[in-house]
Amino acid sequence: MSARAALAVMAGKLTTMILKLMGSGGTSLPGKVVLKLCPDILGRLAKDMKIICVTGTNGKTTTCHVIRDMIEAEGKTVFCNDAGANLLGGVVSAFVSASTLGGRVKTDYALLECDEAALKSIVEHFGELDVTAVVTNVFRDQLDRYGEVLTTVNKIRAGLEQLPNVKLVLNADCSLTTSLNDLPNSGIYYFGMNAPLYEGTSSDISDAVYCIHCKAKYRYRYHTFGHLGGFYCEQCGYQRQEPDVALTKVLEWKDGSEVVEMNVFGKPVKAEVMLPGGYNLYNALAAVTIAHLTGLNEDSIVTVLGGLTTHFGRMEQVQLGDSSLNLVLVKNPAGFNEVLQFLIQQKPTGNIVFGLNDNYADGKDISWIYDVEFERLTGAAAGAKGYYFTGKRAFDMQLRLKYADFDTDKFHVEKDYKALITRLKQEGEQTFLVLSYTCMLEFRDKLSEFVPLKKYAREQ
Numbered sequence: 177m178s179a180r181a182a183l184a185v186m187a188g189k190l191t192t193m194i195l196k197l198m199g200s201g202g203t204s205l206p207g208k209v210v211l212k213l214c215p216d217i218l219g220r221l222a223k224d225m226k227i228i229c230v231t232g233t234n235g236k237t238t239t240c241h242v243i244r245d246m247i248e249a250e251g252k253t254v255f256c257n258d259a260g261a262n263l264l265g266g267v268v269s270a271f272v273s274a275s276t277l278g279g280r281v282k283t284d285y286a287l288l289e290c291d292e293a294a295l296k297s298i299v300e301h302f303g304e305l306d307v308t309a310v311v312t313n314v315f316r317d318q319l320d321r322y323g324e325v326l327t328t329v330n331k332i333r334a335g336l337e338q339l340p341n342v343k344l345v346l347n348a349d350c351s352l353t354t355s356l357n358d359l360p361n362s363g364i365y366y367f368g369m370n371a372p373l374y375e376g377t378s379s380d381i382s383d384a385v386y387c388i389h390c391k392a393k394y395r396y397r398y399h400t401f402g403h404l405g406g407f408y409c410e411q412c413g414y415q416r417q418e419p420d421v422a423l424t425k426v427l428e429w430k431d432g433s434e435v436v437e438m439n440v441f442g443k444p445v446k447a448e449v450m451l452p453g454g455y456n457l458y459n460a461l462a463a464v465t466i467a468h469l470t471g472l473n474e475d476s477i478v479t480v481l482g483g484l485t486t487h488f489g490r491m492e493q494v495q496l497g498d499s500s501l502n503l504v505l506v507k508n509p510a511g512f513n514e515v516l517q518f519l520i521q522q523k524p525t526g527n528i529v530f531g532l533n534d535n536y537a538d539g540k541d542i543s544w545i546y547d548v549e550f551e552r553l554t555g556a557a558a559g560a561k562g563y564y565f566t567g568k569r570a571f572d573m574q575l576r577l578k579y580a581d582f583d584t585d586k587f588h589v590e591k592d593y594k595a596l597i598t599r600l601k602q603e604g605e606q607t608f609l610v611l612s613y614t615c616m617l618e619f620r621d622k623l624s625e626f627v628p629l630k631k632y633a634r635e636q
Contacts, residue, residue: 186277217272225281307341349369372400422439435449500607526605535614
């Protein structure tokens, strides 16, 4: 490694140390410092490594956590930008943290969560390296940042075009994701569901109504959620591909997990997936595909799936006195609709908190809340004790639920997180907190003053 690159690595490590001493996570700033000193540092640090990139609208973080557990179950080593800093600076920071002062990364794998819009700037440094790319799905998300879904697909495509030897792991049920199968590659593998998840799921397929190739309207043999399912085009023949890893049946819905039957590259597998919510099963299927490709056997895959734990805001459970809190992160209509499906199954009798911010990381445009089918929850949540609203746009969320015909006598607006947490603790009820990204960060910061929580670094 050149003296300039070595100096850049040292500067990055020093920046990280200073930020930690100041009490900051410093997930992106060290990478930005390093890039200023050595713009091609990522290619130098990644040389000779096996790299797994996970991108897509929903499920990136959870998929990465499950993949990490799978790789470690093989006895292999992996580092990940698991603080959620998924832009170029955050990825470089993760490489620098994993490297020696001499710029050598000793782990077997680099597992990288990559923002869809930043994917090109990240993977263009990897060239001919051994890269596997997982694309979870494509939905509308932060219109002010990404635009409509075709824009997002094209951003992902522009990134993957930089990798002529990439192995692709694609969601077979997503017509947008599957369209990437015409890219140069060294192998394509699909994951998906061979049957609908449950009755009563959202029927909104507005993100991908028309064929990406000929613009005819898609037909469906079955539907899972959003625009996902057994799609096909009668006009040009474009259709869902048969998955290499498929969920064939949900045998039992439990509180916080699902017992499922899968087909894993031709072998039947039964497993309990310790992740709540049917949409998380897609994340598990993507991780199982990677596990098979890296050589993990089926028995070990089942063991890992049965020992999973939730992470930051992904159905995270916290005990606050006598109150049981379930923290649920929401970012866009498709994900929110699936959270509503989870709440419908729970039939809550305690409190539900809805938190909405409009900071840059959330998306400045909050009109998307009118694409969320809150009306589906009105009856199932009628027995809830109270509906609380917090965050910068609390009143906008309150108005949306008023339009959905929720009982306004149960409405409470409380923007002061400490006051809200104190009230929830006093009430001693099971509470579901459905919060946007920065609202989740702010709420957890304040909640950590009441109960010990695992710290998750913020981007710097």
